[in-house]
Amino acid sequence: MTSVEELKLRVRELENELIKCKQKRCTAIPRIDKMSAEVVDSNPYSRLMALKRMGIVEDYEKIRTFTVAVVGVGGVGSVTAEMLTRCGIGKVIQTSHYYINISFYHSFQPNASDGQCPSVQHALTINPDVQFETHNYNITTMDNFAHFMDRISHGALQDGKAVDLVLSCVDNFEARMAINTACNELSQIWMESGVSENAVSGHIQLIIPGETACFACAPPLVVAANIDEKTLKREGVCAASLPTTMGVVAGILVQNVLKYLLKFGTVSHYLGYNAMQDFFPTMAMKANPTCDDRHCRKRQDVYKKKEAERPKKVVEQAVEEVVVHEENDWGIELVSEQTDQELQAASGPVPDLPEGITVAYTIPDKETGTSEGETVEETEQSLEELMAQMRTM
Amino acid sequence: MTSVEELKLRVRELENELIKCKQKRCTAIPRIDKMSAEVVDSNPYSRLMALKRMGIVEDYEKIRTFTVAVVGVGGVGSVTAEMLTRCGIGKVIQTSHYYINISFYHSFQPNASDGQCPSVQHALTINPDVQFETHNYNITTMDNFAHFMDRISHGALQDGKAVDLVLSCVDNFEARMAINTACNELSQIWMESGVSENAVSGHIQLIIPGETACFACAPPLVVAANIDEKTLKREGVCAASLPTTMGVVAGILVQNVLKYLLKFGTVSHYLGYNAMQDFFPTMAMKANPTCDDRHCRKRQDVYKKKEAERPKKVVEQAVEEVVVHEENDWGIELVSEQTDQELQAASGPVPDLPEGITVAYTIPDKETGTSEGETVEETEQSLEELMAQMRTM
Numbered sequence: 001m002t003s004v005e006e007l008k009l010r011v012r013e014l015e016n017e018l019i020k021c022k023q024k025r026c027t028a029i030p031r032i033d034k035m036s037a038e039v040v041d042s043n044p045y046s047r048l049m050a051l052k053r054m055g056i057v058e059d060y061e062k063i064r065t066f067t068v069a070v071v072g073v074g075g076v077g078s079v080t081a082e083m084l085t086r087c088g089i090g091k092v093i094q095t096s097h098y099y100i101n102i103s104f105y106h107s108f109q110p111n112a113s114d115g116q117c118p119s120v121q122h123a124l125t126i127n128p129d130v131q132f133e134t135h136n137y138n139i140t141t142m143d144n145f146a147h148f149m150d151r152i153s154h155g156a157l158q159d160g161k162a163v164d165l166v167l168s169c170v171d172n173f174e175a176r177m178a179i180n181t182a183c184n185e186l187s188q189i190w191m192e193s194g195v196s197e198n199a200v201s202g203h204i205q206l207i208i209p210g211e212t213a214c215f216a217c218a219p220p221l222v223v224a225a226n227i228d229e230k231t232l233k234r235e236g237v238c239a240a241s242l243p244t245t246m247g248v249v250a251g252i253l254v255q256n257v258l259k260y261l262l263k264f265g266t267v268s269h270y271l272g273y274n275a276m277q278d279f280f281p282t283m284a285m286k287a288n289p290t291c292d293d294r295h296c297r298k299r300q301d302v303y304k305k306k307e308a309e310r311p312k313k314v315v316e317q318a319v320e321e322v323v324v325h326e327e328n329d330w331g332i333e334l335v336s337e338q339t340d341q342e343l344q345a346a347s348g349p350v351p352d353l354p355e356g357i358t359v360a361y362t363i364p365d366k367e368t369g370t371s372e373g374e375t376v377e378e379t380e381q382s383l384e385e386l387m388a389q390m391r392t393m
Numbered sequence: 394m395t396s397v398e399e400l401k402l403r404v405r406e407l408e409n410e411l412i413k414c415k416q417k418r419c420t421a422i423p424r425i426d427k428m429s430a431e432v433v434d435s436n437p438y439s440r441l442m443a444l445k446r447m448g449i450v451e452d453y454e455k456i457r458t459f460t461v462a463v464v465g466v467g468g469v470g471s472v473t474a475e476m477l478t479r480c481g482i483g484k485v486i487q488t489s490h491y492y493i494n495i496s497f498y499h500s501f502q503p504n505a506s507d508g509q510c511p512s513v514q515h516a517l518t519i520n521p522d523v524q525f526e527t528h529n530y531n532i533t534t535m536d537n538f539a540h541f542m543d544r545i546s547h548g549a550l551q552d553g554k555a556v557d558l559v560l561s562c563v564d565n566f567e568a569r570m571a572i573n574t575a576c577n578e579l580s581q582i583w584m585e586s587g588v589s590e591n592a593v594s595g596h597i598q599l600i601i602p603g604e605t606a607c608f609a610c611a612p613p614l615v616v617a618a619n620i621d622e623k624t625l626k627r628e629g630v631c632a633a634s635l636p637t638t639m640g641v642v643a644g645i646l647v648q649n650v651l652k653y654l655l656k657f658g659t660v661s662h663y664l665g666y667n668a669m670q671d672f673f674p675t676m677a678m679k680a681n682p683t684c685d686d687r688h689c690r691k692r693q694d695v696y697k698k699k700e701a702e703r704p705k706k707v708v709e710q711a712v713e714e715v716v717v718h719e720e721n722d723w724g725i726e727l728v729s730e731q732t733d734q735e736l737q738a739a740s741g742p743v744p745d746l747p748e749g750i751t752v753a754y755t756i757p758d759k760e761t762g763t764s765e766g767e768t769v770e771e772t773e774q775s776l777e778e779l780m781a782q783m784r785t786m
Contacts, residue, residue: 007400014407021411039631047592047634054591054633079640086636198447199440200658238432240447241440243479244651247472248644255637255668265593265669275648276658280673 031128035061035088044127048088057262064129066261067091067156067163071139071148071179075241076193076202077169079250082126087258090157091131095148097138097175131157140178149182165257166190169250171239173223180215183207184295187302189260193253199240200275202249204256206267210299213285216292245275424521428454428481437520441481450655457522459654460484460549460556464532464541464572468634469586469595470562472643475519480651483550484524488541490531490568524550533571542575558650559583562643564632566616573608576600577688580695582653586646592633593668595642597649599660603692606678609685638668 037049051057066089070081073096081092133155137144153162166188168179176192183190187209195202207214222229252271259265269284287300430442444450459482463474466489474485526548530537546555559581561572569585576583580602588595600607615622645664652658662677680693 004397004400007397007404010404011400011407014404014411018407018411039629046631050631050633051592051635053630056591056593056633083636083640198449199444200449236432237446238439238443240443240449242444242648242651243476244644244648247476247640248648251637251641251644252671255635255641256671258635258637259669266671268671271671276652278645278649278659278661278664278673278675280671282671 035064045088057264060262062262063088063258064090065157066165067093068257069093069095069152069155069163069166071095071166071168072097072170072175074169074171075243075246076195076250076253077167079246080167080169080193080254083250083254084257085127085130087254088127089130091133091155093133093135093151093155093163095135095137095139095151097136097170138175140174145178145182148178149186152182152188153186162186162188164261167253167257168192169253173220173229176215177223180207181293181295184209184214184216184293184299187299191253191256193249195241195245195249197239199242199245201273202245202275203270203272204249204253204268205270206256206260209296210287210301210303212269213287214291214293214296216296217288218285219292242275245273248273248275428457438481450657453655455655456481456651457483458550459558460486461650462486462488462545462548462556462559464488464559464561465490465563465568467562467564468636468639469588469643469646470560472639473560473562473586473647476643476647477650478520478523480647481520482523484526484548486526486528486544486548486556488528488530488532488544490529490563531568533567538571538575541571542579545575545581546579555579555581557654560646560650561585562646566613566622569608570616573600574686574688577602577607577609577686577692580692584646584649586642588634588638588642590632592635592638594666595638595668596663596665597642597646597661598663599649599653602689603680603694603696605662606680607684607686607689609689610681611678612685635668638666641666641668 032045035045035049036043037046037052039046048063049060052060068084068089068091070077070084070092073081073094077094077096081094084092133151135144135147135151137147139145139148151163152166154160156163166179166183168176168190170176170179179190182188189206189208192205192207192215193203206212216223222232252268252273256267256271260267268282270282272279272281274280287296287303289297289300291297291300425438428438428442429436430439430445432439441456442453445453461477461482461484463470463477463485466474466487470487470489474487477485526544528537528540528544530540532538532541544556545559547553549556559572559576561569561583563569563572572583575581582599582601585598585600585608586596599605609616615625645661645666649660649664653660661675663675665672665674667673680689680696682690682693684690684693
């Protein structure tokens, strides 16, 4: 037995045999046809179904109809897949560049528990009601990318449908860009996740093609400068990893997956995690009209058209306002508190400023600076005097 | 992985795994005497030790000298114990009211994977270098409480020493009060954790007896009113639970344990988690001088004395300032932005206010309200006019 095909077949055979063996040995949990809210020790869904009674989720059972693709099964990805499984998701499509074995789970990451057991075998012993589809390949090669695109668009529980969400849990930009390209082309909503090299910060991000910034809209410098990131990695050096950081990032990721799929709470557009200070910054990034990805730009056009056709509502005003600053290289948009007139007025009287630099404080327009068009007389009083006057009001 | 050599290796791995599985042997990970930073696939500590090279932790190996007690092994407790194990903690003392079996792990919580396997067996398969001591009892009964106190004060790796930290992962007030009583008496630093009944919010809290508020300093109403919480629980109804929320709360808990033990970053005094909005509030609560727990009051005296004896430093001023409001029943302290003089000035001229009520806005002292002792003339201008004048400055 020496040919690659024969060996691949043998690997698949052995993996299946091992799954069966593990199921026999570890699993005492029977498959459950219908989720029940009954509070008995033998019902593993009772506490999830309690979310309905508590008024949090309207229809928790719906979780079983959803399919989520998890790309990358490392620190964040393995915990993500495990959490989805515990939540009773319908189907998980897992892809990983590496074979999922002990060598992959450095630092006693989740699933290292199983020694050489693949992550999926572990997940199956947690909840046999979840369906799994796994692909051990690198999605950035052409053939695999085509296959990956096909599985995203046709891999859902209902045959031939697209998955409900793609989760990026990869550890390199090349793979992120591949997911980004695929999702822009397919108009597939996805979530990005990441943990810093020093393992003490991370983030999650919701990407709705055409509506929110995609990965290419504001790319990291390494990507924008077209540097091969492999050249930045040194022999004998690996990134740090903390089970705690991975748990928090996977936790906020899957929590937002649940909120998105089951329609409760507010789905975060971007949520950061700074472990050193326990700081969790949030922000929202709009799509970049000059994004390098042509599918992204196409999605933006479709989105704008759709938005324009929609009847205007008060709640939508914040979304509709499009502010574009084309001065910067990446076309990143910043929504300013100052109006363009204010900026012009500000840069007017101040001399000797290099191009592109404006003063920090601007001179407001006399008309707009007052209420109801009243004019204000210049004052001789100091700021302190005015402040003191206000306090006496 | 497509080369014949790699595939052959994989086949060999899988065959060995299958043999082990058939022999019903779970653990394939050998014990490791000394943590190494070497970057090889077989070293599970390489990514934790990388924290040193990245400049985050000065001495990661020290983790092996610490002992942490985890009280309660439910949703948060089981993930907490697992994370500590993956981080390579020296010893875990686990106590749980319930026998740790499938019936306990509702909603496919972590460790449900093991079917009837106790949580500790699971943890041992993750990292055989960690020592475990388990007690399946209810710590609130007199005998068990005495035993629990003994294990906290003498259960550390170094014989006869106290544990480094106690973590409360229990789901009821009675058990929390027992831990609080024990830790106040022993002057044992501990961390509290909790998840709401509807599973979409949680918190962690650091309690340093005498220095920060203990659980009895500002007790929940049920505890303060001496209500038996069992009477509040109804037959056939259970609290909701989400693996995501449990993962986030356990993650921020163990992350703060690591920061506290290994001295990096800032340990949070109180960190909340609102899953619906992805909001993470922080706060700090000082000890209550009229706390019902006499040991807490004793620790406060000791702390005050120690603080008074310390040489004063600028950075310590915030801690030294003690503001006491004895008007409220629980003696909860609020640090006001107003001075006592301001409050007196405020309650002076306003008539007909019931005792203890003051006006929301205070009249500032003329001297302190202005800069450099200038006097301010009463103005006829409106607030809007003054604001507009300021913008023109």
